[in-house]
Amino acid sequence: MEPHKINVFTQNPTRPLDVTNRSIGQLVDGMLYTGFQGRKLAESVQAWNNMLKEEELTVMMGLTGAMVPAGMRKVIVHLIKNRMIDCLVSTGANLFHDCHEALGKKHYVGSHLANDEELFRHGVDRIYDVFAFEEEFRHTDHLIADFARGLHGKRMSSREFIGLLGKKICEDGNGDGSIVGSAYKYGVPIFVPALGDSSIGIGLTIARRAGVDVDVDQIKDVDEITRIVEMSGKTGVVYVGGGVPKNFIQQTEVVASIMGADIAGHDYAIQYTTDVPHWGGLSGCTFDEAVSWGKIAADAKKVQVFVDATIALPIVAHALHEKNMHEKRKFPLFLWQENGELTIDFKTF
Template sequence: MHQNTFTQNPTKPVDVKDRSIGELIDAMTHTGFQGRKLAESVHAWNNMLHEKNLTIFMGLTGAMVPAGMRKIILYLIENRLIDCLVSTGANIFHDCHEALGMKHYVGSHKADDRVLFENGIDRIYDVFAIEKEFRDTDNLIADFVQKLDDRPYSSREFIYLLGKEIEQLGGNEDSIIVSAYRNNIPIFIPALCDSSIGIGLAIARRENCNLKIIDQIKDVDEITQIVEKSEKTGVIYIGGGVPKNFIQQTEIVSSIMGIEGGGHDYAIQYTTDVPHWGGLSGCTFDEAVSWGKISTSAKKVQVFVDATIALPIVSHALFEKTKYLKRTYPIFNWTNGSGNSGLEINYI
């Protein structure tokens, strides 16, 4: 009798028992819907980590730091589960804020916002923060900016130096920006002006109108150099937005420059957005293949889930699966000349 090729792999109900998160993820591989996609994302990320000479990019959007995801990103950096971070300015601002000893607070989405405003409290859904403390951090960044040489900087250069400054000011050990500085992990912020870091830069510009600071086109050049000089690349997106497309478009820039990479080799995304509205945050990786942003043979996994649910589960599963892994990862050596940055990559 002819064997039906569609019914070779039956689903397996998840039973409740004493087991690790990694084991639970493995069990979810045999379920359906977003549970299975979450499991597939862990396996794809784990496979990336076992690849030789592969560079892993992460795009970070949303208010992940105020929501309590800061130490997870820190873990990914310090254990080289990612090699390059592209973030919104907001996440890095909030990280600086906490690194300097200030806090975000458990609040309520039902709070009366007029009362919060009268009391100087800002709300990020169900998280609170003190507006005066935010302004103190704005002014600290403005003061730091005025210590810099009057020349253009890429956001990578600027954030590297800001990380050094935060460390020298006694920034705590749990800081994304300080850890990236110490571990030579580049952080790009392609929409830096759209954040409280941008507010700090604007304050500095008002106080020193000749200040030249962030060259965002230099950002495009620098991150594209990483792709061009990497043997293979993988991408992981927390949300979508500007960081997602900024990483995606490196393959297009590279091909226009005559270096055909064929698209990123792995692609994972955790998002609550959907493709049928036509926006970038929800667009599928299949759509990205049509642009040449993702390889036609790439392992692609999109999980439609709140990242504050996915990140704790995924990171703990990866912690179990990579505990004894000796990964080959890139070391970035940047040189400056005539206002441009050159890059060499060595894998160790």
């Protein structure tokens, strides 16, 4: 009988995981030789870690879903403080909930089986299995409206607005553990391209009804984040979910190319999502599809993990922490001019 012929498809055997004493980083390394989404999760850590080793690369994160109410707030703060991300594009809701907790308010462990009519009668809002008090949310709405009064007559991007909000939270002594406070302190810009679609938008509406003139210029957002891409040597993207933040970051490559920049898509792309591509929606569309638009480079390292982000983020963040705790990274320092111009200076963290 002829011996089994080895071909290009059978060069790398799987390695069954054993159960032993090891760190999360070592566990993830072992998962590189398993299958399915376990391997994809490990590949995402490998790709993200490689991004952090690049000489001049800007890491951009898109954040959707109720990650702050679900307890992921300090994970994002860790990524900011340790410059594992350099720019954050978020839903307004996550940042509202972040401010809510910075003010000492809480989200509570609940149940998805609770009676929602009964919750309503008790003034309790439900986010799947997380509870919060509606009255406390409205209190935070009004605090944001009060903050906006000090910005009367200003026209600014969401990056500038959230930066000022983060500064205020730090000055009030509530910045520790806060996403917006940490981003302000460590120079990580935050964009909220759909700011009106959140309780921050509600707070600004309260202020506007009271005669406060605050104009958050969302087209300025498009210009500013595109300048980041234009001025960066390379870019890598990490998406938690999809939605508006995903496309807002993706389209920077298109805008930059229209403006004459010689670029051909983001160089790394990672996504943690529960959406799927066959419904045609952006949140589940593949990075291969994005290549056809010029949003992702054809030779980019692309990893999509179909997983609940509340499972993925803690594992990935711990693995990256272990792998980089003794490493120095060259990260971008963003220097914004009053006329909207941007320069980037890469510093060693």
